[in-house]
Amino acid sequence: MKKIAIFAKVHDPRCQGVADELITWLEGRGLVPLVEGHLSRHLGGRSGIAAEEIPALADMAVVLGGDGTLISAARLIGSREIPILGVNLGSLGFLTEITLDELYPSLEACLSGDYRVSHRMMLVSTVERDGREISCHRVLNDVVINKGALARIVDLETVVNGRYLTTFKADGLIISSPTGSTGYSLSANGPIVHPALECLTLTPICPHTLTNRPIVLEADGEVTVRLISQHEDVFLTLDGQVGVKLKCGDVIRVRRAEHRTRLVMSGSKDYFEVLRTKLKWGER
Secondary structure, eight states: OOEEEEEEOTTOHHHHHHHHHHHHHHHTTTOEEEEBHHHHTTTTSOOOBOGGGSTTTOSEEEEEEOHHHHHHHHHHHGGGOOEEEEEESSSOOSSOOBOGGGHHHHHHHHHHTOOOEEEEEEEEEEEEETTEEEEEEEESSEEEEEEOTTOOOEEEEEEETTEEEEEEEESEEEEEOTGGGGTHHHHTTOOOOOTTSOEEEEEEESOSSTTOOOEEEETTOOEEEEEOSOOSOEEEEETTTEEEEEOTTOEEEEEEEEEEEEEEOOSSOOHHHHHHHHHTTTOO
8 A cells, every 4th residue: 555545524623633644654654645635725735636536546545534524535435445444533433433542553554454344335326307317326324315394294105126115105215224224224213234234224214104114125126216296395315415406206216336335443342332332332
């Protein structure tokens, strides 16, 4: 590994300081830091590279911030499948589980090839309108169809692998990867799914019919959802960061992506410890 991409929560002064130190550390070892352009403008004249150009150049990525910053970087890196080392500068994250104290030892291990990765399934979501694809995105966490604050319940005709499942009458529908099961899906009473599994989870948001429950589907399935409500205020949200306004008749298709995200794992904690800590299990 020679070229190390650096992404950070750009408006966080602490992330800026750590990024500046990291660049100096990498350069001192003869490595090439690839600094994302928005970050470089907060680092007093450091040269930067447009975010979309970085994946083709980098051998590895370091993300400084929280889970949201890492999710954004994972979508950008996409098919390159380079290892991502997520460093959480706040509270422990579900994805950014490496602490600041572990940053440089973890980097040393990565550079020597002595590290473990967690392979995370990603999703591809497309939107079709009048028979034409108008949107296509790769996501790590989830694809969410939801109504605006004043819209009535929406009707979502849902098909799995060409077979009709049901028409959800709800505030929305969450289609999540195993990684995304501890995100929005969890707050909507969806199941926690171990990230090593490969599957899709459908979780209705406040369904009108109380017997509509979350359902776990095979990873190779394709979920097709048609919006059949005449509403002006329904959106598709991808990883909670990208939005597409939907119209009646739009068709959303979600399937497993061909490529995965590779997250460098902490050597000091495991997934169950992260769950216990984040969800405060065992505390009174």
